[in-house]
Amino acid sequence: MPMPTIKHIRAYTVRGGGADYHDQGDGHWIDGQISTPMSKYPEYRMTRKSFGLNVLGTLVVEVEASDGTTGFAVTTAGEIGAFIVEKHLARFVEGQRVTDIERIWDQMFHATLFYGRKGVVLNTISGVDLALWDLLGKIRQEPVHAMLGGPVRDELTFYATGARPDLAKQMGFIGGKMPLKHGPAEGDAGLEKNLAQLADMRERVGNDFWLMFDCWMSLDVNYATRLAQGAREFDLKWIEEALPPDDYWGYAELKRNVPTGMLVNTGEHEATRWGFRMLMEMECCDVIQPDVGWCGGVTELIKISALADAHNKLVVPHGSSVYSYHFVVTRHNSPFAEFLMMAPEADEVVPMFNPLLLDEPVPENGRMRTSRLDAPGFGVRLNPESQLARPYEH
Numbered sequence: 001m002p003m004p005t006i007k008h009i010r011a012y013t014v015r016g017g018g019a020d021y022h023d024q025g026d027g028h029w030i031d032g033q034i035s036t037p038m039s040k041y042p043e044y045r046m047t048r049k050s051f052g053l054n055v056l057g058t059l060v061v062e063v064e065a066s067d068g069t070t071g072f073a074v075t076t077a078g079e080i081g082a083f084i085v086e087k088h089l090a091r092f093v094e095g096q097r098v099t100d101i102e103r104i105w106d107q108m109f110h111a112t113l114f115y116g117r118k119g120v121v122l123n124t125i126s127g128v129d130l131a132l133w134d135l136l137g138k139i140r141q142e143p144v145h146a147m148l149g150g151p152v153r154d155e156l157t158f159y160a161t162g163a164r165p166d167l168a169k170q171m172g173f174i175g176g177k178m179p180l181k182h183g184p185a186e187g188d189a190g191l192e193k194n195l196a197q198l199a200d201m202r203e204r205v206g207n208d209f210w211l212m213f214d215c216w217m218s219l220d221v222n223y224a225t226r227l228a229q230g231a232r233e234f235d236l237k238w239i240e241e242a243l244p245p246d247d248y249w250g251y252a253e254l255k256r257n258v259p260t261g262m263l264v265n266t267g268e269h270e271a272t273r274w275g276f277r278m279l280m281e282m283e284c285c286d287v288i289q290p291d292v293g294w295c296g297g298v299t300e301l302i303k304i305s306a307l308a309d310a311h312n313k314l315v316v317p318h319g320s321s322v323y324s325y326h327f328v329v330t331r332h333n334s335p336f337a338e339f340l341m342m343a344p345e346a347d348e349v350v351p352m353f354n355p356l357l358l359d360e361p362v363p364e365n366g367r368m369r370t371s372r373l374d375a376p377g378f379g380v381r382l383n384p385e386s387q388l389a390r391p392y393e394h
């Protein structure tokens, strides 16, 4: 039977959680006081929504094959992403065979170079790429992890990101990553408060549990070095995204400065093999954290991960739910995964892309059997109750 071709690609937007997990209601821990690159402006310090963290919303990309099979994926790109898919990328997708993912990726990337390279354009390309992998899996009746070479372990192990590592420990996770609250603009008093929060959490969780700080691009080398040195006595496992993503030189300096054994992790807002090549060749970090919905999709993550392997770096993708689980389970240099606690108080496990997907698996006791990922494609369905809009058509 000839391989089906792609008949249609459609782009939708949806608000309220989903792939734009920052798009939450008021009072959610993820919108509490968190140190950001905007924290130097007091008027944008207390919530991240105040400076527009949730402006994009979720993009849903749907691809339909000539045999009627559909695949889809979600990412953070909203209406801008929908425009790019419908008005620009569709031409590289429609009419191609469903197996032509590599060529479609190459054409999408090179045709958008003049306004793309990173950020929302790469989020959008990632969304299309993930939808194509989902479609291929559904046509082949295989999970994406099988198409990537198959699992290398029987279960995934998770650390939790959220405001309550103490509760995450009770829920069976191997570690807890807290958002850093206070940035350099709050001076030494803020630094002391950050360290006091870590000390308090170490007291609550005891010694046999990882604790990490997520600094969300907000520090400078001097502050990050002092934070890392102060955090040593509380056994901070890693300091994450301490600096703006373009400051490769700063990361290299920070990595030289941190106490022996403390890891420097980054890459959540980096994209493509070329961006990660900079991080690796400049010795910026120990662990890279690409988001498969932002870095270029699975097609690009395969390349990033191979590059990391050759540099003896671990790849622990940022969030991204099933899209990263199917990858992590197939790679030796991805020994554990992140789970983002999306309950408003970080006090229970809820699906990360809640309420957009159905059948989205979640860790139980901090673990997930690989068999939970055994459905075709990425194994998830769009919740039919989602209020999808299609702002552009081609």
Ligand SMILES: C[C@H](O)[C@H](O)CC(=O)C(=O)O
Residues within 6 Å of the ligand: 030, 034, 161, 178, 179, 214, 216, 268, 318, 319, 338, 340
């Ligand atoms: C909690 C962080 O500020 C951010 O919202 C998520 C993140 O960076 C991560 O999960 O890592």
Ligand SMILES: [Mg+2]
Residues within 6 Å of the ligand: 214, 216, 240, 241, 268, 318
């Ligand atoms: Mg992070």
